[in-house]
Amino acid sequence: MSNQQPEWHLPTRLVHAGERAPAPDATPTTTPIYTSATYLHADFTALDEALESDSGYVYTRHGNPTVAALEEAMTIAERGAGAAVFASGMAALYAALLAAGTPRGATAPAPRAILAARDMYGATTLMLQEFFAVRGTQIATCDMCDLNAVDAALNTVRPDVVLVEQISNPLLRVTDIRALAQRARAAGARLVVDSTIATPILQQPLTLGADLVVHSATKYLSGHGDAAGGVVVARTSLVRDTLRRQARLLGATLGPFEAYQILRGLKTLALRVRQQCRSAAEIAKWLTTHPAVASVHYPGLETHPQHTLATEAFGGLYGALVTFELREATRATLSRFFDTLRLILPATTLGDVYTLASAPAVASHRELTPEQREERGISDAMVRLSVGIEDVADILADLRQALEVG
Template sequence: MTHDDTPDDAADGRIETRAIHAGQDPDEETGAIMTPIYASSTYVQDGPGDHRGYEYSRTGNPTRSALEANLADLEGGEYGRAFASGMAGINTVLNLLESGDHVLAGEDVYGGTHRLFEQVYEDYDLEFSFVDTTDLEAVEAAVRPNTELVWVETPTNPLLRVNDIAALADLAHEHDALCAVDNTFATPYLQQPLDLGADVVSHSLTKYLGGHSDLVAGALVTDDPDLDERFGFYQNSVGATPGPFDCFLVLRGTKTLPVRMDRHCENARALARWLDDHPDVSDVYYPGLESHPQHDLAAEQMADFGGMLSFELDASLEEAAEVVSSTDVFTLAESLGGVESLIEQPATMTHAAIPAERRREAGLTDGLVRVSVGLEHVDDLRTDLESAFDTALE
């Protein structure tokens, strides 16, 4: 897939143009080019029940509406809903299910997703199976008569496995299940799950779409009006909605998404190639490397390979911890997708909620390091990692 594959609609333009303009018209009253921050909890009504589209900001807010329209457009969907976090959005998808329903998910999903599934919703009699979603036969074998949802991350967090969205969506639909795709790592600039058959796209807006490590928010996008209506019901009823300032910050972020992602991808590709030849590194997980087992699939369904990579050190838990603690340009922190480069150890940080035995079975070893490659000069990033290796692994 390339960006040139995107239809050139004269009304809407390509994604670089839509990122800046979709859902955002200049303010009619003042001419303000940026969407105003509507910091109001309530709205005047012209008569009882006769409002002007907004009545209470949990139910709807004009700044949030602009963001939801922008996100839906970027994903090529009809409907968008914004939430207080990515996890709040995922929780809303699970609100669709009933006691006794079964969910199929990848074995190396984000630790917070795994925790929500197993430590929260299993108490409500939902069933979950975690399988290698790159193995379609394994997925098919794990489907049950009560399977209602196939949950897909691609690329996965943190092993950067690439899942065949079209094939998994087809499989889910054959069994009358929904297919939801967490598109946080790829962003709509690099990957369009709805076009590939997914029913729902999930985002942590905290990451690349916000892009500046200064907000927490999430989103769901769909083409299905019935799903959107239900998402809207839970959005309003549960109330896990973002404030107008956070929505404004995401809108600021989406305007620069294309140029940022180009640099993220460029830097990550260069670092992955360097790490692939490094004597202290046994494996590099990055879809842009031809050695990656799903490289061809990634090239087919993604416009580029993203800014995330992980690598395996021939090191103990303690030695790997020392490496990630010894960088200066890379910041030791959870999260990802900001302009600054971040480094972390999944076993002790983002994926610590997964039991150690299951973590290792899924390939999340003690020596695994995950990096979110930022926009700094790539030579400085290489030098920083080399220095950390020298310090911790001598």
């Protein structure tokens, strides 16, 4: 592109004034937000070479410096071979399943069969049904916490892809990633782990043999309730390259503003998650003593069926979600509890700096049938608490007054 500028008219000069200045000699301490949709090269030959070699920046769907910084940070966090980011966690999960189901050495996604955990986020169940099953992919589910059941399902289904949540939503069941990875590999399948709730602070599934790890970056990675996004990190360069190609073709691109916000959130991830886990453990223990609470689901409790596994896997942290069931299982009691909250916010997401409460039967698993919810153990009296970074005494005080009868 020529640097010689003719004497343009004012409207033209206003369009181009101040643009395309040389990069500063100094290095910024934080990653700038690159909003440009496209990029210029020295000349046409350089542009042609950039497109041919697939290196550098040409078009923002193919690559953006702010987005690339987030991908690099997540690759480091999960100790993988590379990452791709998306406009939402669901888009990231869809891309991960396509990449995992792509035969080795092929370019077209072709998941023949997916073996998924029985306990999953409601929208994930719907995705498997409405985007994969209807197109001929066999979908099977089993209890991924029961390794004998996993062995039987692998032998029967012979899947290309095994899909689990490291800590399930909303029952907080914990899976043995190392054992599942070994079994998946022996069966010729790739293991995809949704680690949104665990975060890289509790565990890095790729180091245990998983092939792809997925995060809804809207949750703990961003952590402030102001950015939506999704991340997939691959264990090998082969899967990474497949994932990135499919990311470009799907076009569910994360914007640079959101990438910057999530990248900023990562800087305090460890501080936030550790504090939230400590508070959640105290809250879970307190809830077990309250007469208005029928049961509490939390991996840090000795009564939790995977407590020993969680202790070994997570190094003394057990996550920042606490799920409990009200003893009086009526819609009126559930409504009164939510309407009485003062500090805790009744919101449908998780992983925020604020403490949030939701009812899975009404929110995250609303679109499942009553039979599907019952099969998964999700009752109409269930409350999922996402513990924030407020002082734990204030959170407990709000729960205490909301749980009072009458």
